[in-house]
Amino acid sequence: MTPKIALIARVGAHKSFLDAGVERLGVRGYDTPYGPSRPVHFFRHEGLEFALLSRHGEQGYEISAPFINSRANLYALKDLGVEKVLAWVAPGSLNGDMAPGDLVVPHDVLDEGKGGPHTFYAGVGWGFIRNHPLFCPELRKGLLAALAGVPFRVRDGAVYVATTGPRLETAAEIRKFRFLGGDLVGQTLAPEVFLARELELCYAALTYVVNYAEGLAERPYQPGVLFEGLATAAELARVAAVEKAFPEIILKVLPALAGAPRSCPCPRLMERYRLRGDLGDDWKTWVR
Ligand SMILES: [Zn+2]
Numbered sequence: 190m191t192p193k194i195a196l197i198a199r200v201g202a203h204k205s206f207l208d209a210g211v212e213r214l215g216v217r218g219y220d221t222p223y224g225p226s227r228p229v230h231f232f233r234h235e236g237l238e239f240a241l242l243s244r245h246g247e248q249g250y251e252i253s254a255p256f257i258n259s260r261a262n263l264y265a266l267k268d269l270g271v272e273k274v275l276a277w278v279a280p281g282s283l284n285g286d287m288a289p290g291d292l293v294v295p296h297d298v299l300d301e302g303k304g305g306p307h308t309f310y311a312g313v314g315w316g317f318i319r320n321h322p323l324f325c326p327e328l329r330k331g332l333l334a335a336l337a338g339v340p341f342r343v344r345d346g347a348v349y350v351a352t353t354g355p356r357l358e359t360a361a362e363i364r365k366f367r368f369l370g371g372d373l374v375g376q377t378l379a380p381e382v383f384l385a386r387e388l389e390l391c392y393a394a395l396t397y398v399v400n401y402a403e404g405l406a407e408r409p410y411q412p413g414v415l416f417e418g419l420a421t422a423a424e425l426a427r428v429a430a431v432e433k434a435f436p437e438i439i440l441k442v443l444p445a446l447a448g449a450p451r452s453c454p455c456p457r458l459m460e461r462y463r464l465r466g467d468l469g470d471d472w473k474t475w476v477r
Contacts, residue, residue, distance in 0.1 A: 190214050190231045194447045195240035195266045196439060197381070198277040199432075200250055202243045203230040209436040214238070219265035222476070223306075224258055226265035234440055237447055240271060244377060253355035254376035259384050260306055267388045267472065272456075273328060273446055274385055276394040277439070279428075280349060280375030281357075281402040281419075283367045287344055289420060290427030291398045292438075294332055295347040297323050299371055300379040302353040307380035309387045309476040315462040318386055327449040328393035335445035339438060341397075341431060347372035349396070351379035357416070360404030374402050388472060391455040395442070397431045400424065 196202070207213060214231040230241040242265075244257050266274065280293075287293055310316035322329075336343045350366040352358055354376035358366070366374055378394055385392035400420040411418030415425065431438075459475070462468045468475050 191270050192238040192240040194273045195271045196275050197242050197244055200243055200245045201247055203241055205436045206232055221261045221264040223260040226261040229265055237444055239443055255305055255354050259381045263384050263388055273391040278375055278377050278394050278396040279399045280373035280396050281400045282398045283374055283402050284372040287398050289398050289400055289424035290431055291342045291344055293344040293347045293396045294329055295349040295394055297348045298379055299348055299350045302351045302379050311477050315467050318458050324393045325391035325453050325455050327453040328391050328446050331445040331449040332393055332442055335442040349373045349378050352376055358403055363402045363404050386458050389456050389458050399428050
């Protein structure tokens, strides 16, 4: 099993593919210098092998965003020979034009989080990586082309504001993030995207909006329901339709992403340090 592409997705994502009849070749966990990764599932669909990892858990919501071991997860994928990563993410909307159930391909991140380890390169002199373009331009292009014709509204471009979690944001924080130019808010894309770049992985995100962020609409507090009433039943129904279509959407876009050229900057994000003689060919000697 030598998948070159991986999907990092929601809770129990492997079950969606199994239910859709996609062939699973195996599953295993990896011990890494940063601790164990989440289990990696290997699937094959129409000749394309891909790896799949659920950030938050296999059976249910087992670990909240600030405690996800993104370093272990990405180290395991890199060790497998993965070159491209698609992140499937469920943010809230800061932008009245991006509604629950919309698919949005972000182009930038505003990192407002104060979460856990954010680098592989602690205590060394490398890792000063330029972050524009932040997401792999070839993967973004392939993703947007492959999404043409899906029965959901697709938006090209958004600034994703990353917060720490697990708590949701206050209305005042949401006002600040909107003022700063944010379109989406969530807890998972950072530090994941930055860590992926440190390992020279191509990385792009496909997000689906799950709610309007706090304060965008007047919503009474409802104990015991999802987001305590932040989303309406109609909005949650639109979100459920996207979640139902998740395996179809992914199987539609993955071949396009697998076929995208790596003529992007991603494979050479650390080139400066190679040329400087700090880094050798074996990436495992780069990380700490
Ligand atoms: Zn790339």
